[in-house]
Amino acid sequence: MLKENTLHGRHLISGAWVEGSSTFLNMPVGGQADAFAVGTPDLVGQAVEAAEDAFTSYAATSRAKRAAFLRTIADEIDARGEAITAMGMKETGLPEMRLNGERGRTVGQLKLFADHIEQGDYLDRRHDEALPDRAPLPRPDLRLCQVPTGPVAVFGASNFPLAFSVAGGDTASALAAGCPVVVKGHSAHPGVSELVAQAIEAAIKAHDLHPGVFSLIQGGNRSVGEALVQHPLIRAVGFTGSLGGGRALFNLCAARPDPIPFFGELGSVNPMFLLPHAMAGRTEQIASGWAGSLTMGAGQFCTNPGIAIVLDGPDADSFTRATQAALSDVSSQTMLTAGMAEAFASGKDTIASQKGVKEVLAMGCAERQASPFLYEVSGDDWLANHQLGEEVFGPLGLIVRVKDTDQMIAIAKSLQGQLTATLHMDNQDSELGQVLMPILTRKAGRILANGFPTGVEVSDAMVHGGPYPASTNFGATSVGTMAIRRWLRPVCFQAIPNNLLPEDLK
Template identity: 65%
Template structure:
């Protein structure tokens, strides 16, 4: 019965549910707490060795078999939909509609990758035929193909218990590429992770995949994460989380005897530029829309537009007034964890009492709830105070007022790397937009016009990444089919007969 669902709290290691001696207790927003086993470096070692063993067959499996496996995982997740929503809402405090939507996104990603690999374009096959009579030297026969890199470590995200966690985008992309996955589950939603792991285990069984193709290690302290990223059999890491935690893991990957790529998505303030003609025509409307985007999901999105850049004067004032009014009427929302709620309060305190910052709306958040806050500063003050540009994970906004186009361009140039940057413009803003767009494309992985960045479409053309500190690899994306390239590497085969080529060549 769904109303009596009780997790078993174990780790999944190569098809076996394994307990460990130490346990931790979950801290749900509502409903009962449960005990879960704590991960250990020994479990990491067992999972990684099983993943390497699985790679000897899974890495050479057919695209048809892997597509069937991905679709089976999606089917098994959907079959457990009610149980996932039940415990997911309890653990995270997210509303039922949000969890159901995120589950759809998760299964949609899996099916998208199944479709993508069947097309075969991602393999980037290239063939330079031999030219034995070429002078002054002959050319050998050269074939090139993208090949899976080996076992991949994935860290579950706190703010997306489904779409960026156990069977989320990183896992889907790695499995599609032919790479076994070892997941370190997030302690904010261990029950959700357990059910999804059960779905993957069922798909492994029904599709006859090697048991070590997937493992889930619950909980654990820093030694577990360190053991995972430094294990010699792990060949890449996918991570979504804080700048501090991600940077620490990134450094560990770089310090290995064999350094490996760390694909970390670390956060962003996602600046929004409201150009003069758009401000004049619909500044209040944009301000209200910004407030809605800022408070969506209690502001717990990596694409949350935390900064709005707009001109001084009465038209800019109308934008600020509308945003303030909308935020004032927004009710407090439950945050994902007590730690995230405290971090939000700490982030807000950075703005309190700062001479260059004017409070527009200040609230005192209580417990695990978060209420909106809004502040205002000018471009010069922002550029001189690095702390104003640090991400606050939650519904806090900063308005930066500029005196003209040159001020706006200087501010854009001063931003660090971002996941997104947004331009609100009308036809009369085209000349300024042409000056601004080249600056912003160097700063962000996704540049929007007349929209809000919350909500990331899972599609072929999507880029969810950006220059550091938004992510640790500006040439990669963690959303969309292009994300599969993180877990592939090009191999050139010289004078290799077709009989020895990987099956994907044919």
């Protein structure tokens, strides 16, 4: 019997801790590395088949039972809180407060989804009563309800070892919907992944559910992820990660003999538009807030506001100086992995080498450490070079100095899809704001006024998604209660006897 909270380096497949034929090591910031079994396509097949075996019984569970299951997962994660935080600090370099906060968000999300499915509104139930005497043709009884779609594949995210990984939003929402889940754990934090998997396993046992409801496959090369999204029993995929990796998986999902939805959150520069009167009155305040948002968590947030668009002139000069001063006070931070640190260093070099880009602040990078970088460029050069609008994952800011409001509007129109877009404005900026709003509404999933997008509230009204490449499905969100709808499909039941209807329609 394996002791809970003890790392054993195995996969969890349908209630059994399974060894692999080879192992890989995690990459701790300090201390001894831990070994973990490497995933294979064969192991993926075992996990998916177990999920399919579990689907009929789990999809038929009552909403009350699934809600209780979600709450137990939350409790079991909290019960392992100290071990999870210690392992997270070791593997990712994230501070204790950040990890405790992320755990709070993760368990809060599970409880929110539990409350939401108990209410039942997400089922979108509709009923057209039979009209047997209608002429020229009668109408049969028609009832509509959302039903679970089937086993779901989830890819753990590198930058959120808890909130977007093993028991994060994708897994929690799929389980809430009634879908078994197979998780491909991220190699950046396999120890945290195991501990959270133990919590889910304990909850499955506590509620006597089919063990195939959840499986975790660790590590493995690209073939493991490909096998997961291409398995014919997988009915949908949740992914948070890079544009390149996400697009490759998206293409595989679309190329299947039976294409399936791929809900990928892929990247965003989260532009901020600083309107003239707000700049004139709050330059230092906006600069200080931007510096804090830009460097929070070493800039490793998908909502990191990487670009500030300002009108050229004295206020832009003041804003640049104030931002430079605020960023100069920020110490270097440990990035989540050595690979991410290397990608950040490469990305900032790419930005710095582009035509017209001027260096404002460069504090250097060393191994897994990252310090803030700040650059500026004219609106003309930005519009001429789409590479300047690509995400650099880390604490890097680019100030785009436009020559007039028409060019600010042109930049808004030229943007690719974004997770967020922000307007910093005062009342006197309303006219320009009214022009920008319909443009930005087409470009982003969340629009802010006088705030900073880093950090995403988990709530009913939140949208974390947007037009491509922010996400692969503009009609979905990976945060908030509407995330559950990704794993459901509508079914109409025509003239079906009451004893054959789903429980939620009786």
